[in-house]
Structure formats: structure tokens, C-alpha cells
Amino acid sequence: MEQPVRVGLLGLGTVGTGVVSIITRHQHELSHQVGRPVEITKVLVRDLERNRGANLPKDLLTEHAEEVVTSEDVDVVIEVMGGIEYTKGLMEQALKNKKHVVTANKDLMAEHGADLLALAAREGCDLYYEASVAGGIPILRSLTEGLSADRITKMMGIVNGTTNYILTKMSGEGRAYEDVLQEAKQLGFAEADPTADVEGLDAARKMAILATLGFSAPVQLEDVTVKGISAVTKTDLYYSNQLGYTMKLIGIAKRDEGRLEVSVEPTLLPKEHPLASVQNEYNAVYVYGEAVGETMFYGPGAGSLPTATAVVSDLVSVMKNMRFRVNGHSGTKPLYEADLKAEKEKQSQFFIRLYVADQTGTFKTITSLFADYDVSFEKLLQLPVEGEELAEIIIITHQTNREAYGELLERLASLEVVRNVASCYRVEGGN
Numbered sequence: 001m002e003q004p005v006r007v008g009l010l011g012l013g014t015v016g017t018g019v020v021s022i023i024t025r026h027q028h029e030l031s032h033q034v035g036r037p038v039e040i041t042k043v044l045v046r047d048l049e050r051n052r053g054a055n056l057p058k059d060l061l062t063e064h065a066e067e068v069v070t071s072e073d074v075d076v077v078i079e080v081m082g083g084i085e086y087t088k089g090l091m092e093q094a095l096k097n098k099k100h101v102v103t104a105n106k107d108l109m110a111e112h113g114a115d116l117l118a119l120a121a122r123e124g125c126d127l128y129y130e131a132s133v134a135g136g137i138p139i140l141r142s143l144t145e146g147l148s149a150d151r152i153t154k155m156m157g158i159v160n161g162t163t164n165y166i167l168t169k170m171s172g173e174g175r176a177y178e179d180v181l182q183e184a185k186q187l188g189f190a191e192a193d194p195t196a197d198v199e200g201l202d203a204a205r206k207m208a209i210l211a212t213l214g215f216s217a218p219v220q221l222e223d224v225t226v227k228g229i230s231a232v233t234k235t236d237l238y239y240s241n242q243l244g245y246t247m248k249l250i251g252i253a254k255r256d257e258g259r260l261e262v263s264v265e266p267t268l269l270p271k272e273h274p275l276a277s278v279q280n281e282y283n284a285v286y287v288y289g290e291a292v293g294e295t296m297f298y299g300p301g302a303g304s305l306p307t308a309t310a311v312v313s314d315l316v317s318v319m320k321n322m323r324f325r326v327n328g329h330s331g332t333k334p335l336y337e338a339d340l341k342a343e344k345e346k347q348s349q350f351f352i353r354l355y356v357a358d359q360t361g362t363f364k365t366i367t368s369l370f371a372d373y374d375v376s377f378e379k380l381l382q383l384p385v386e387g388e389e390l391a392e393i394i395i396i397t398h399q400t401n402r403e404a405y406g407e408l409l410e411r412l413a414s415l416e417v418v419r420n421v422a423s424c425y426r427v428e429g430g431n
């Protein structure tokens with residue numbers, strides 16, 4: 001057996017301890033694949049004294065990041081600490097010191113991925129980031145290898161485990177938002193600051209990465225329109241259910257004659273839609289290719305061991321490249337510009353819930369406003385509000401131009417007969 005491949009870990013939290021566990025438990029299978037054992041030689045932690053449950057000799061731990069990224073005893077740096085600017089500096093230092101890098105960090109890859117991949121190529125090093133999107137699902141490899149012969153035109157997915165966990169528990173068990181969010185944190189699904197999860201930013205970063213690879217165009221985080229789930233109420237979930245829909249945080253990336261559209265929004269899906277049955281922290285990504293047609297990828301989107309599987313699989317890729325001396329080609333430059341659609345070129349169906357004055361003429365005022373904007377109803381529900389002279393109206397529109405819809409909503413909210421536009425969501429997968 002040859003010399004071991006030496007791994008330096010940055011971070012020993014949820015994912016880091018999973019990585020240690022897989023390297024330790026699957027050592028036999030790993031070394032069989034690449035002809036060399038894997039040895040963890042340095043681990044960065046914040047506090048040397050804290051017990052993290054990872055069975056590692058204490059002398060491997062360090063509080064000094066430079067000891068990992070510049071060490072003579074490290075061939076591959078695995079970054080599972082999170083963060084952007086400071087971590088980017090460490091990654092650059094690692095690459096300049098000829099260390100290959102594997103990361104689970106979508107925040108960093110969505111913002112600085114192109115620069116880091118270019119640096120890795122210049123240094124003859126690999127930089128892999130499979131775990132950054134959809135946890136244990138090998139979706140990046142599927143796009144860049146399995147589907148590389150095709151032209152992908154649509155990707156649609158549940159790419160955030162925390163929000164899917166929250167929506168599943170809120171709608172299925174009637175539990176409170178805050179209560180389920182705390183549970184998602186304890187289970188290790190949520191980010192250190194879960195704002196990025198619940199406000200859709202984490203999913204937007206993942207969609208930017210997917211769109212960049214799937215469409216071979218440099219899609220930036222700011223190109224993604226984002227809306228999170230923090231304002232979703234039990235009432236919205238109740239009516240979604242009554243009308244035959246399930247609410248999910250859905251990322252959509254479309255390519256239409258070279259024009260791109262990428263978004264993340266809470267979305268109502270018909271209950272029979274394949275993504276509607278994806279529960280808890282599970283993720284799923286639907287990919288449509290011109291030649292292959294429809295494909296679907298499903299699996300755990302967050303959590304220690306599922307995510308660590310993706311990280312260690314990247315390590316195996318690095319080690320195979322080392323064996324054949326072909327490191328430094330882990331990224332491909334995008335072929336196209338990111339040519340983004342304007343709002344007026346986008347179409348969607350919508351769910352709108354509003355409270356109106358329960359009086360003669362209200363309905364006529366509302367329908368004539370919708371007609372002005374050429375927005376027609378697919379479904380309509382009107383209910384009296386008990387004890388008040390108000391009615392609650394729930395509308396599902398037909399396909400509508402998004403710019404016209406935005407203007408319509410503003411006008412709707414300003415009508416005298418409208419007390420409050422309580423919520424509005426995209427609807428996908430209908431007729």
C-alpha cells in the first residue's frame with residue numbers, strides 16, 4: 001500500500017464530525033478505490049477543550065488555521081467551517097500552498113466560486129464542492145458528468161432541507177413555525193444563522209450554483225429573485241391544502257432560447273406533483289434536458305452523514321486525480337453569458353388571499369381590476385369572516401405576466417373595498 005493521502009479539516013461541527021466518521025468507518029472501501037489509505041492529520045477547531053464526539057487524538061487539533069492550510073503534512077484541505085471572506089482567504093492560502101480543496105460551502109462558492117476555481121486551475125489543484133448543493137444528492141456531478149452531453153433547459157427543486165422540514169411539520173402536524181425551526185437547528189440542518197435558510201438565501205445560492213453548471217453561464221446570487229418562508233402562515237397552508245396544493249420553497253431555473261430566469265419562492269404545487277411528496281429535510285431536483293427529457297434526483301438535503309458522504313466522495317475524486325496525475329481540471333469555464341429575462345418576459349400562476357368589505361359591488365370592483373390587467377381566475381373561494389363585516393377571498397390565477405401581476409397587486413391593495421392583501425404565492429405545475 002502506498003503512502004496515505006493526508007487530510008486537513010477546517011471545522012469540526014455537524015459536517016466535520018460526519019467526515020471524520022465516514023473516513024474512519026469506510027477506510028477499507030476508500031483505500032480500495034484509490035490504492036492509498038486516508039489519514040486525517042490536522043483539524044481546526046475554535047476550542048481545543050470542547051468535546052465534539054469525534055474520536056480523534058487530541059494532538060491533531062489546532063486553533064490556528066494556518067497550521068492546516070500551509071502544513072507539509074496536508075495534501076487535501078476539507079473546508080467545513082462556513083463563512084465567506086475569512087474562509088476564502090484560507091482557501092486561497094491552501095491552493096497557493098498546492099493543497100487540493102473540498103468544500104461544502106455554498107455561501108462562498110456562490111459568491112467567489114469562479115475566482116477560486118480559476119485559482120485552483122492555475123495552481124494545478126482540484127476544488128470540488130458537491131456537498132454545497134442538496135446535501136447527500138450527487139447533483140453537481142450529475143450535471144457536469146452524467147448529463148454533460150445534453151442541453152439542460154429547466155431545473156426545479158427543493159434545495160433547502162430546513163425550510164422543507166418546517167413546511168412539512170407546519171402543514172402536516174399543525175406545529176408552530178418557531179418551534180419547528182428550533183428543532184431543525186438541533187438536528188443540524190439549519191445554518192449557524194438560520195436567516196439564510198428561512199429567507200431563501202441559502203436556496204438562492206444553491207440555485208445560482210446549479211444554474212451556472214446546468215446552463216454553463218455565470219449566474220450570480222443577485223441574478224436570483226428570492227422570497228423566503230418566514231411570512232407563511234398556518235392559514236395559507238390551510239387554504240393551499242383545501243384547494244388541492246402543497247406549499248414548498250421551490251427554486252426554478254429556466255433557459256428559454258438562451259434567456260435565463262432563476263428564482264426561489266414559496267410555491268403551491270398540486271398534491272400529485274412529484275415534488276409535493278418530498279418531506280422533512282429531504283431535497284429533490286428535477287432536471288429537464290432537451291435530449292434526455294425528464295430526470296429527478298432525490299435524497300437527504302442536510303444533516304451530518306448525508307452531507308459528509310458528498311464531501312468524502314469529492315475527496316475520492318481528488319485522490320483518483322492524484323493517482324493519474326490529472327489534478328487541476330475540476331472546473332470548466334462557462335460557455336455562455338448569463339442573459340437574464342426581464343420581469344415582463346416571465347409568466348406564472350398565482351395564489352392571492354385578501355380581506356375585503358362584505359358589501360354589494362366589492363366583487364365587481366375586484367374582477368374589473370383583474371380584467372384591466374388581463375389576469376383571469378382559475379379558482380376562487382369566498383368566505384365570510386365571523387363577527388366582522390369582512391369576507392376572505394382566495395384566488396388562483398391563470399398564467400399571468402409577472403410585471404402586470406406586480407402592478408395589479410399594488411392597485412388591489414389600494415382599493416377602498418380591500419382591507420388587506422394577506423398573502424400571495426407562486427403556483428407551479430398546474431394546467
Ligand code: NAP
Nearest residue numbers: 011012013014015045046080081082104105188302303307
Ligand atoms: P457547524 O456545525 O456550525 O460547524 C462549523 C464548525 O467550524 C464548528 O465546529 C466551528 O467551531 C468551526 N469554525 C467556524 N469558524 C471557525 C473559525 N474561525 N476557527 C475555528 N473553527 C471554526 O456547521 P455545519 O453545519 O457543519 O456546516 C459547515 C459548512 O457545511 C457550512 O458551510 C454549511 O453551509 C455547509 N453545509 C452544511 C450542511 C448541514 O446539513 N449542516 C449541509 C450542506 C452544507 P465551533 O464549534 O467552535 O463554533
Ligand code: HSE
Nearest residue numbers: 160161162189191302
Ligand atoms: N442549511 C442547509 C439546509 C444545509 O437546510 O438545506 C444544507 O445545505
